[in-house]
Amino acid sequence: MKHYKRVLELFGGCNNWYEWHNCLIDIGVLTEDEWLQDLIRANTGIAVKFLDIDVRYLEPLKSNYKKAYMESAISLKHYCEQTIKAAKPEWQKVAERKGWSPANRSLE
DSSP, rough: HHHHHHHHHHHHHHHHHHHHHHHHHHHHHOOOOOOHHHHHHHHHHHHHHHHOTTTTTOOOOGGGGHHHHHHHHHHHHHOOOOOOHOOOOOOHHOOOEEEEEEEOOOOO
Protein backbone atom coordinates (compact mmCIF):
# COMPACT_ATOMS: atom_id res chain seq x y z
CA MET A 1 0.00 0.00 0.00
CA LYS A 2 2.88 2.35 0.61
CA HIS A 3 3.55 2.88 -3.09
CA TYR A 4 -0.06 3.83 -3.79
CA LYS A 5 -0.15 6.18 -0.83
CA ARG A 6 3.14 7.76 -1.88
CA VAL A 7 1.78 8.47 -5.37
CA LEU A 8 -1.27 10.17 -3.86
CA GLU A 9 0.98 12.21 -1.56
CA LEU A 10 2.83 13.48 -4.63
CA PHE A 11 -0.35 15.07 -5.98
CA GLY A 12 -0.38 17.57 -3.16
CA GLY A 13 3.19 17.60 -2.00
CA CYS A 14 5.52 18.20 -4.94
CA ASN A 15 7.17 21.55 -5.33
CA ASN A 16 7.91 21.19 -9.02
CA TRP A 17 7.62 18.93 -12.04
CA TYR A 18 11.19 17.66 -11.69
CA GLU A 19 10.52 16.36 -8.17
CA TRP A 20 7.23 14.76 -9.31
CA HIS A 21 8.93 13.01 -12.22
CA ASN A 22 11.84 11.64 -10.15
CA CYS A 23 9.57 10.43 -7.34
CA LEU A 24 7.33 8.60 -9.81
CA ILE A 25 10.31 6.91 -11.42
CA ASP A 26 11.55 5.80 -7.99
CA ILE A 27 8.13 4.33 -7.14
CA GLY A 28 7.97 2.58 -10.51
CA VAL A 29 11.27 0.86 -9.80
CA LEU A 30 10.28 -0.21 -6.29
CA THR A 31 6.78 -1.53 -6.92
CA GLU A 32 5.98 -5.05 -8.13
CA ASP A 33 2.55 -3.97 -9.40
CA GLU A 34 2.87 -4.06 -13.18
CA TRP A 35 -0.27 -1.96 -13.68
CA LEU A 36 1.14 0.78 -11.46
CA GLN A 37 4.44 0.57 -13.34
CA ASP A 38 2.57 0.91 -16.66
CA LEU A 39 0.64 3.97 -15.45
CA ILE A 40 3.84 5.57 -14.17
CA ARG A 41 5.63 4.81 -17.43
CA ALA A 42 2.73 6.32 -19.37
CA ASN A 43 2.83 9.51 -17.32
CA THR A 44 6.59 9.96 -17.31
CA GLY A 45 6.84 8.81 -20.92
CA ILE A 46 4.40 11.46 -22.13
CA ALA A 47 6.32 14.05 -20.19
CA VAL A 48 9.70 13.06 -21.58
CA LYS A 49 8.47 12.49 -25.11
CA PHE A 50 6.74 15.84 -25.42
CA LEU A 51 9.06 18.08 -23.48
CA ASP A 52 11.69 20.40 -24.68
CA ILE A 53 14.03 19.75 -21.82
CA ASP A 54 15.68 22.76 -20.33
CA VAL A 55 18.09 21.33 -17.78
CA ARG A 56 17.59 24.35 -15.55
CA TYR A 57 13.83 24.01 -15.22
CA LEU A 58 12.60 20.78 -16.82
CA GLU A 59 9.19 22.33 -17.33
CA PRO A 60 6.69 21.19 -19.97
CA LEU A 61 6.88 23.59 -22.89
CA LYS A 62 4.41 22.03 -25.32
CA SER A 63 0.94 22.93 -24.09
CA ASN A 64 -0.80 20.84 -26.76
CA TYR A 65 0.36 17.68 -24.93
CA LYS A 66 -0.71 18.94 -21.53
CA LYS A 67 -4.13 17.27 -21.88
CA ALA A 68 -2.62 13.82 -22.49
CA TYR A 69 -0.22 14.34 -19.61
CA MET A 70 -3.00 15.41 -17.24
CA GLU A 71 -5.22 12.50 -18.30
CA SER A 72 -2.43 10.05 -17.52
CA ALA A 73 -1.93 11.68 -14.11
CA ILE A 74 -5.66 11.41 -13.37
CA SER A 75 -5.65 7.72 -14.37
CA LEU A 76 -2.68 7.13 -12.08
CA LYS A 77 -4.41 8.89 -9.18
CA HIS A 78 -7.68 7.01 -9.75
CA TYR A 79 -5.90 3.64 -9.85
CA CYS A 80 -4.09 4.35 -6.58
CA GLU A 81 -7.29 5.51 -4.87
CA GLN A 82 -9.18 2.39 -6.00
CA THR A 83 -6.34 0.11 -4.92
CA ILE A 84 -6.24 1.64 -1.44
CA LYS A 85 -10.04 1.31 -1.13
CA ALA A 86 -9.79 -2.39 -2.04
CA ALA A 87 -7.62 -2.82 1.08
CA LYS A 88 -5.51 -5.58 -0.44
CA PRO A 89 -1.75 -5.61 -0.04
CA GLU A 90 0.30 -5.11 -3.17
CA TRP A 91 1.51 -8.72 -3.21
CA GLN A 92 -2.09 -9.99 -3.17
CA LYS A 93 -3.16 -7.78 -6.08
CA VAL A 94 -0.19 -8.96 -8.13
CA ALA A 95 -0.79 -12.61 -7.23
CA GLU A 96 -4.52 -12.45 -8.06
CA ARG A 97 -3.74 -11.03 -11.51
CA LYS A 98 -1.51 -14.04 -12.10
CA GLY A 99 -4.28 -16.48 -11.16
CA TRP A 100 -3.73 -16.99 -7.44
CA SER A 101 -6.70 -17.10 -5.10
CA PRO A 102 -6.93 -17.65 -1.36
CA ALA A 103 -7.51 -21.22 -0.29
CA ASN A 104 -11.11 -22.11 0.50
CA ARG A 105 -11.14 -23.04 4.16
CA SER A 106 -14.19 -24.87 5.35
CA LEU A 107 -14.91 -25.61 8.97
CA GLU A 108 -15.66 -29.32 9.27
